[in-house]
Amino acid sequence: MTTQHTPFARKLGAFVALSPEELGLLDQLHSRRRTFPALRDMVYEGQVERSAYILASGRVCSYKLLPGGTRQIVDFQIPGDFLGLRSVLFRTADHNIEPITRVQASEVQAQDLLDAFNTAPRLAAAVLWAASRDEAMVVEHLVDIGRRDAKQRMGHFLLELGARLKLVGLGSSDGYNCPLTQYLLADALGLSAVHVNRVLRELREDGLVSFQQGKVIFSDFDGLVEFTEFDRHYLDHEGPLMK
Amino acid sequence: MTTQHTPFARKLGAFVALSPEELGLLDQLHSRRRTFPALRDMVYEGQVERSAYILASGRVCSYKLLPGGTRQIVDFQIPGDFLGLRSVLFRTADHNIEPITRVQASEVQAQDLLDAFNTAPRLAAAVLWAASRDEAMVVEHLVDIGRRDAKQRMGHFLLELGARLKLVGLGSSDGYNCPLTQYLLADALGLSAVHVNRVLRELREDGLVSFQQGKVIFSDFDGLVEFTEFDRHYLDHEGPLMK
DNA sequence: CGCGGCATTGAGGCACATCAAACTCTGTGG
């Protein structure tokens, strides 16, 4: 029922039980498949073409640049995630999107999306739900940076990413592949790369998580959950709410 | 055309040019008007009644509590803002909402909203836009906390709030009423109340802004915009995009 | 084999936190 469809459909199906017609409409959104090389921005701040993407494979990050040259990574996206919803709805994109690895994604234009909403209003509710879930993650990220120290922050981040990947079948409680550099982590967590390195070492020495060679390994999952006060509640993953 | 309708309708109208029927539907959402005293939470984390509100008057903040007793304020809401969209769409609320002053708000139940979407799909797009705009503010808040120092952060925050209030007619480039304590500012900006006080003094002594007796006064608006590198772009306020 | 990107470690400094205390208001009751 779900497996033959895209990760995106699977994700929306977690909120709204979708009919075959609705699933079909979603599949149509995937007609314009494109490939992007790592590191060249797919969307940049100020861009006027209002297009967004649904990520099929690879990893990307969305970020904002500051005049001083520093940047803040707002979120990482994984397969099944919607990229740049705000750049479809807004006049110009308000953030950048950069592929971390080679990426495959389907381009979605504003009109396609609005047409789909007209045909199947329940899809609008489902997309709204997905957007809200993304916002919940940004909110938790905000709490992370505002009120947790570097060590808890790092642990919390690694757990959250793990939970998301697990949902699309790309990880488990043992660990997952994570092609992020310490610089990327630093830009995401509001830390310096040097401090990221020290914090990772501490977490490893504490026997909680290790992050090496592009792999995250949870040495003591429960211990890490406790240490970081991780509550997966905000990810809201428990079967469709709208029948 | 806009003035006889609610601030909420005015806000959505900034994105979608709404028909009289659509405006009528929006007005119907305002049937269950309620009043809340200051300080008692309207929505709390884990709450199961899935209801949200449209704020008519007063000020509220939404926040998350941490086990240690600290809290992070995610956003302040002003009249015309939607409160707790995520608590309608999610199984349980993932955050708290507290009135800062006495508040008047219209209760909106999940079904009301979904029914309105069914009748007028363009409303769904408009609400999605409003949600995206809220997310853009959270994102900017994240950048604030992650990458700006306390002084820039405070100035940026005061400018953003001013821009939002101006839009609903509650402020100008000279200043605005701001019933927030330094403790609230601290919880919002990820600082200690003591440091908030020092930073406010510095900004005042620099002749940029003053914050006293519940009033924000921009002594040098342009100077502050420059100092904080404020770019109002992300608020996306420039007339309807969908005709 | 050497170069460039990334990881690691050390030393020193600063922006912020924490603790502690006084000061200012505002409202309240005697």
Next chain:
DNA sequence: CCACAGAGTTTGATGTGCCTCAATGCCGCG
């Protein structure tokens, strides 16, 4: 009308988490 309490603001002193600068090590790749 004054005494008092409580909430918020202000200021000082001291401590620390994280930054910056600088160097070294590691590894894959041309």
